[in-house]
Amino acid sequence: MSEPVTIVWFRRDLRLTDNPALGAAAERGGAVIPLFMWCPEDGGDWAPGGAQRWWLHHSLAALSASLEDKGSRLVLRQGPAKETLEELLEATGADAVYWNRRYEPALIDRDRELKSWLQEEAEVEAKSFNSHLLFEPWEVETKGGGPYKVYSPFWRMTQSMPEPDGPGDEPEELASPKSWPDSVGLDSLGLEPTRDWKDGLAAQWTPGEAGARERLDRFLSEGLEEYKDERDFPGREGVSRLSPHLHHGEIGPRLIYREVRRYMKDGRRDLGKAELKQCEHFVKEIFWREFAYHVLYHFPETPTEPLQAKYADFPWDNNKEALKQWQKGQTGYPIVDAGMRQLYATGWMHNRVRMIVASFLVKDLLISWEEGAAWFWDTLVDADLASNTLGWQWAGGCGADAAPYFRIFNPVLQGEKFDGDGDYVRRWVPELAELPNKVLHKPWEAEASTLEEAGVVLGEDYPERIVDHQKARESALAALDAVKG
Ligand code: FAD
Numbered sequence: 001m002s003e004p005v006t007i008v009w010f011r012r013d014l015r016l017t018d019n020p021a022l023g024a025a026a027e028r029g030g031a032v033i034p035l036f037m038w039c040p041e042d043g044g045d046w047a048p049g050g051a052q053r054w055w056l057h058h059s060l061a062a063l064s065a066s067l068e069d070k071g072s073r074l075v076l077r078q079g080p081a082k083e084t085l086e087e088l089l090e091a092t093g094a095d096a097v098y099w100n101r102r103y104e105p106a107l108i109d110r111d112r113e114l115k116s117w118l119q120e121e122a123e124v125e126a127k128s129f130n131s132h133l134l135f136e137p138w139e140v141e142t143k144g145g146g147p148y149k150v151y152s153p154f155w156r157m158t159q160s161m162p163e164p165d166g167p168g169d170e171p172e173e174l175a176s177p178k179s180w181p182d183s184v185g186l187d188s189l190g191l192e193p194t195r196d197w198k199d200g201l202a203a204q205w206t207p208g209e210a211g212a213r214e215r216l217d218r219f220l221s222e223g224l225e226e227y228k229d230e231r232d233f234p235g236r237e238g239v240s241r242l243s244p245h246l247h248h249g250e251i252g253p254r255l256i257y258r259e260v261r262r263y264m265k266d267g268r269r270d271l272g273k274a275e276l277k278q279c280e281h282f283v284k285e286i287f288w289r290e291f292a293y294h295v296l297y298h299f300p301e302t303p304t305e306p307l308q309a310k311y312a313d314f315p316w317d318n319n320k321e322a323l324k325q326w327q328k329g330q331t332g333y334p335i336v337d338a339g340m341r342q343l344y345a346t347g348w349m350h351n352r353v354r355m356i357v358a359s360f361l362v363k364d365l366l367i368s369w370e371e372g373a374a375w376f377w378d379t380l381v382d383a384d385l386a387s388n389t390l391g392w393q394w395a396g397g398c399g400a401d402a403a404p405y406f407r408i409f410n411p412v413l414q415g416e417k418f419d420g421d422g423d424y425v426r427r428w429v430p431e432l433a434e435l436p437n438k439v440l441h442k443p444w445e446a447e448a449s450t451l452e453e454a455g456v457v458l459g460e461d462y463p464e465r466i467v468d469h470q471k472a473r474e475s476a477l478a479a480l481d482a483v484k485g
Contacts, residue, residue, distance in 0.1 A: 039079025062208025
């Protein structure tokens with residue numbers, strides 16, 4: 001009998017440690033063929049955006065190097081998936097295909113079809129595993145057996161469930177096939193953007209499993225114990241910045257969960273109640289990600305339709321010019337502009353500021369949350385269908401556990417509260433750097449002499465605000481009346 005040959009189809013699990021599909025293939029014995037197929041068309045309307053593609057390029061390079069260190073390789077192919085798998089099965093004699101699950105609606109459909117084709121027509125073993133979540137979206141249920149639409153009871157239910165599985169180890173050995181199938185060059189996939197944009201991303205991030213682990217270790221030693229107190233201040237290093245690594249599966253939630261729990265138990269020193277609370281808050285955020293996947297899985301229409309159906313008829317204004325000003329960070333509201341510029345320059349934005357800019361777009365500019373979600377989709381390195389949809393519907397007041405539409409963030413007060421010393425705005429809106437804190441978040445209220453001393457001419461160096469928040473608030477509430485009831 002010939003030796004088994006397993007194709008491991010890498011997708012959003014670009015790591016060797018705690019990779020259940022890879023681990024199972026190594027345990028199965030015989031040769032293992034690591035494969036990545038670039039088939040963006042399979043995601044339907046949600047092919048990876050520009051910033052994600054940049055990340056993917058570098059993450060694939062890192063994965064390929066790690067596999068080579070183990071004496072293996074990463075076979076790269078351009079899709080379509082079915083034809084590519086068919087050809088590879090033929091060329092390699094593989095008798096099994098393993099992968100880790102994805103949860104985007106279009107990909108669930110694709111994977112289901114591929115699995116039955118592999119099992120029934122190609123007659124090979126096809127198995128999928130969970131690498132991406134602590135709990136599968138269908139494992140958490142209300143007492144009545146349905147899905148959750150609110151986070152707190154979801155979180156409480158998970159706390160009464162058995163502990164999530166621990167992370168698996170990196171396989172010790174990956175046996176090579178007798179001969180390797182052809183692979184295309186990484187550059188030929190055309191993932192790297194040609195614009196200079198990529199330099200800003202490269203300065204900020206180290207895609208790949210080692211970069212992810214380094215980020216986690218740094219956060220454990222420098223951020224976790226103060227997380228709850230620090231996480232809302234965008235000018236400080238108070239959050240983990242693990243989101244793009246988690247999104248691409250360079251690190252899994254099981255490993256993060258275990259390391260955080262370990263730290264809480266036997267960290268560098270005995271932690272008191274207050275510090276344990278800080279750490280626990282981080283675990284709760286990891287469960288927001290779980291909740292986002294739960295909602296996407298059970299309500300697969302939400303990327304394009306509000307979960308609360310009455311908002312489908314909201315009278316959006318969708319002013320193209322205002323949308324452009326928001327995208328470019330030229331709204332005249334410093335905290336909004338700082339966030340949008342951070343996003344464009346680094347592919348990431350602090351969570352507090354994501355909430356502020358989203359509220360501003362939806363409520364001050366009356367531009368649909370879908371426009372905002374689309375811009376984030378293209379520019380975020382962590383753009384994630386589950387979390388992005390949840391975040392935008394939260395801001396739009398129309399989703400699961402959403403902020404009610406009538407609760408409208410005041411961008412000046414938010415700036416003063418969460419960037420009181422102005423570090424964040426000064427970093428991203430340098431033309432205002434010389435303004436005193438008192439007016440930094442509302443330059444239109446500054447005396448002419450203050451503006452002059454700071455070298456700012458409003459309307460020239462920095463835009464006049466494009467809307468008056470108080471008036472915009474009233475328009476938003478009037479628009480809300482149209483959908484009430
Ligand atoms: P930390 O504060 O260190 O949290 C650790 C991890 O917990 C994060 O990496 C993330 O995986 C998870 N997490 C934290 N907060 C949330 C949340 N509110 N929802 C879901 N998961 C969470 N997150 C994405 O990963 N991708 C997105 O596309 C995305 N779009 C968003 C859009 C809007 C409008 C809003 C308001 C939020 C969005 N978020 C998104 C959630 C959140 O802003 C980011 O996960 C977080 O800022 C990432 O930074 P961090 O890794 O330092 O987070």
